[in-house]
Amino acid sequence: MRHFVSTRIWHWINLIAIVVLFMSGLNISNAHPYLYWGDWGFSPTQAWLAVPRFPGWMTIPDYYSLAKARDWHLLMAFPFAFGLLGMWIAMLWNGHFRRDIKTTRREWRWSAIRADIAKHLQFDFTHGEGKYNFLQKIAYGAVFGVLLPGMVLTGLAISPGMEPSLWWLVDIFGGRQSARSLHFLCAWGIFGFFVVHVVLVLLSGPVGQLRAMILGGDHQPTNPPFARPAKSEGESA
Amino acid sequence: MSFTMKRRSVLLGSGALMLGACTKVGDSQAGKRFFETVDDWQMGLQRALRARNALAPEYAPEDISPTFRGNGSTDPQNDGYPEHVANGFADWRFTVTGLVERPLSFTLDQIMTLPQRTQITRHDCVEGWSAIGQWTGPQLSTFLELARVREGANYVVFRCADDYTRGRYYESIDMDDAYHPQTIIAHRLNGEPLPVKNGAPLRARVERQLGYKHAKYLTGIELVASLDTIGLGKGGYWEDYGGYQWYAGM
Numbered sequence: 240m241r242h243f244v245s246t247r248i249w250h251w252i253n254l255i256a257i258v259v260l261f262m263s264g265l266n267i268s269n270a271h272p273y274l275y276w277g278d279w280g281f282s283p284t285q286a287w288l289a290v291p292r293f294p295g296w297m298t299i300p301d302y303y304s305l306a307k308a309r310d311w312h313l314l315m316a317f318p319f320a321f322g323l324l325g326m327w328i329a330m331l332w333n334g335h336f337r338r339d340i341k342t343t344r345r346e347w348r349w350s351a352i353r354a355d356i357a358k359h360l361q362f363d364f365t366h367g368e369g370k371y372n373f374l375q376k377i378a379y380g381a382v383f384g385v386l387l388p389g390m391v392l393t394g395l396a397i398s399p400g401m402e403p404s405l406w407w408l409v410d411i412f413g414g415r416q417s418a419r420s421l422h423f424l425c426a427w428g429i430f431g432f433f434v435v436h437v438v439l440v441l442l443s444g445p446v447g448q449l450r451a452m453i454l455g456g457d458h459q460p461t462n463p464p465f466a467r468p469a470k471s472e473g474e475s476a
Numbered sequence: 477m478s479f480t481m482k483r484r485s486v487l488l489g490s491g492a493l494m495l496g497a498c499t500k501v502g503d504s505q506a507g508k509r510f511f512e513t514v515d516d517w518q519m520g521l522q523r524a525l526r527a528r529n530a531l532a533p534e535y536a537p538e539d540i541s542p543t544f545r546g547n548g549s550t551d552p553q554n555d556g557y558p559e560h561v562a563n564g565f566a567d568w569r570f571t572v573t574g575l576v577e578r579p580l581s582f583t584l585d586q587i588m589t590l591p592q593r594t595q596i597t598r599h600d601c602v603e604g605w606s607a608i609g610q611w612t613g614p615q616l617s618t619f620l621e622l623a624r625v626r627e628g629a630n631y632v633v634f635r636c637a638d639d640y641t642r643g644r645y646y647e648s649i650d651m652d653d654a655y656h657p658q659t660i661i662a663h664r665l666n667g668e669p670l671p672v673k674n675g676a677p678l679r680a681r682v683e684r685q686l687g688y689k690h691a692k693y694l695t696g697i698e699l700v701a702s703l704d705t706i707g708l709g710k711g712g713y714w715e716d717y718g719g720y721q722w723y724a725g726m
Contacts, residue, residue, distance in 0.1 A: 258491075259498065271603035278535070278598060281545040281605035300499035305602065306719035307502045310511040313518060313726050399600050400522040400684050400725020403530030415598065415606055 241455045245329035249322055250452055256319035257429065259299060259311055260390075264426055266298035266308035274423055278414035287420070320391045327383070339370040340380055346373045362466035364443040365459070378432065386428045393422035508719070519723035523652065532658055532683035535596040535608050544609045544665060546673025547601060549645065552638035552693060560637075565677040570661070571696035574633070577624035584663065584677055590614040593660050601687040602720065611681050612664035617655045619697065629699040633706055634680050634691035640713060647691040648703055648711040648722075649682055658683040661694060686724035688714045 242250075273286035283289060295301045299311050330336040345351065355373045358364075366372045371379065395401050396409045396418035412418035440448045444461035451458035462468060501507040552558075560568055565584055572580040594612040616632065632654040636645040653659055660681045663670055670676040675692025682689045689712070703709060708716035715722050 255494075258495070262495065262498075267604070271601070271605050273605070275605075278539060279541045279606040279608050281541070281601075281607050299495065300502050301496070302499075304502075304719070306714075306721075309602070309721065310502060310514070310719075311498060313721075314511065314514050397600075398522075398726045399532065399686060400519075400723075401525070403532055403684060404526040406533045409533070415600065419604060 241457055242451055243329065243333055243335055244455060245326065245333065246335065247452055247455055249326040249329070252318055252322050253326075256315045256322065257433070259315040260319060261426060261430060262297060262299040263308040263311040263315070265293040266300070266303065267305060267312060268423065269293055269298070269303055270305040274420040275416035276413065276420060277416055280416045290423070316391075316394060320394075323387050323391060330383075340376050340383065342373065342376050342380070346376070358468075361468060362442060362463050363468035364439070364462055364466075365468065378435070382429070382432050386425050386432065389425040390422065390429065393418045393425060397422060512722075515721040515723050518721075518726055522725050528652065529656060530684075532597055535598065537596065537610070539608050540596060540610060540666060541607045544599070544607050544671075544674055545601075545605065546671070547603075547687065549638040549640055549692065550673040554639040555637065557637050557693070561672060561676070568677050569696075570678055570694060571635075572619050572623040572699075573696060574699035575626040575629035575701065576620075576699055577626060578622070580619070580623050587614060587661070587663060587678070590618050593657070594664075595658055595660070595681070595683070597658070597681065597683050599687055599690070602724065610664075610666050611660060611662040612667075613660040613662035613678070613681070615657060616659045616661060616680070616697070617657075619661070620654065620699075623699075625699055628701050631700050631703055631711070633698040633700055633703075634694055635696045635698060636691050637693040637695050642717045643707075643713070645691060645693070645713045646707055647680070647689055647713065648700075648706065649685075649689060653682055653684065656682075656684070684725055688712070688720060689724050 268290055269292055272290035272292060273280070273283050274288040274290060275285055276287055280286065295303075298308065300307050330340070352373060358372070359374060392408060393412060395405055396412050397415055402409055402415075409415055409418060412421055442463045444458070447456075447458040447461065450456050502511075568584055570582045570584075570587060572582075591614060592612055593615050594610060596608065596610045598606050598608045600606050620632075629651070631648045631650055634647045634649075636647075638645050649659070658681065662679050662681050663677055665671065665674055670679060675690075675694070678694040679692040680690050680694060700706060703711040703722075707713070710716045711722040712720070714720040
């Protein structure tokens with residue numbers, strides 16, 4: 240079960256875009272580290288969250304510069320947004336979405352979900368049929384369906400030059416400052432996915448996983464040495 | 477295993493190098509020119525996606541924020557500005573100069589007699605915060621029509637009275653925003669004369685761009701063909717000294 244070439248190209252372009260967007264975004268956050276709900280908000284007393292200041296090693300550039308951070312942020316927004324659009328078109332076109340990410344009614348049974356969670360807790364990553372198990376489908380579905388497009392849409396909504404044409408989008412998010420808060424929350428959601436994603440790749444045979452995502456070779460995830468796979472063969476088949 | 481470890485350190489190392497390179501690239505001259513080109517593309521793309529005169533949203537009176545934050549210069553002390561405040565801006569002049577058939581000079585009373593526009597709009601600072609206020613003043617296009625803009629004028633430069641930390645504040649917009657119906661020279665905020673912290677007695681409203689374009693303490697506008705000879709040539713105080721984008725629509 241190889242990764243499509245479209246998946247592989249998008250994956251690495253998107254990685255670069257997301258890392259630069261996230262780190263320059265933390266620099267931008269330092270300019271006014273308060274988040275509000277609604278249309279307006281400008282002082283700490285109105286904020287629902289005072290965001291901590293992010294140190295230089297977490298930001299691009301590695302010192303405080305709102306101007307330069309915005310340069311990087313707005314530059315990388317383009318490969319990120321158009322890459323995501325291209326990836327969605329490719330996924331729908333080549334069947335990757337229907338075959339690998341779309342869940343079936345059978346998978347939503349509580350017993351099936353419980354079994355999948357139990358397997359994950361035992362670090363047992365083998366699965367016979369299908370590319371992804373239920374939890375992976377949910378994770379990728381949430382990232383592709385909510386968090387990544389959420390970044391693009393909330394980003395467009397806080398852009399004053401887009402608002403004359405996209406005022407309805409700003410309304411959907413509940414105002415510009417709400418859109419800005421959601422932009423920040425989605426970014427940390429993606430960060431959370433990124434951490435879990437990297438940890439699971441490292442645990443499930445990183446060399447093979449990386450080779451599969453770069454060269455497209457066939458790779459079945461392997462279990463780490465401390466995994467305790469269930470005894471019955473039927474579980475993983 | 478050591479092969480894996482080596483490969484992993486190479487990956488991590490090249491990642492760290494790439495991130496360090498971002499700072500270096502951004503600081504280089506070539507990097508700056510590159511980002512200016514990107515700024516131009518972004519303006520082109522945004523404008524392609526909307527009607528030329530598409531309006532920024534306007535709000536209801538109940539949406540107005542309880543106060544309107546002042547930022548940047550909030551109490552200029554240079555070149556007689558405090559004296560103007562003391563005598564209620566009675567001697568203030570607003571001039572229209574540069575590439576026009578008829579250079580003009582207005583007192584505040586004369587500005588009040590021009591057709592006025594009142595709009596309740598949201599102000600978005602580049603830092604991220606927003607405030608909503610009601611602004612009143614003549615449209616910039618009224619001044620441009622009275623002065624009759626000459627062929628070849630491509631930009632309106634806003635001339636200001638306040639010295640900020642590195643010199644006199646100034647800003648500029650192109651004719652697309654200059655003739656926009658919501659681009660006004662405001663003298664009232666929420667029905668009251670403009671407070672000093674918000675740019676008394678006159679400030680620009682450029683509603684489809686970020687706050688630093690909305691120049692305060694206006695002494696006049698100048699029509700120019702090119703921004704190269706104005707200030708350091710980037711079209712604004714923050715563009716010259718802070719590296720901000722000239723087009724502030726994102």
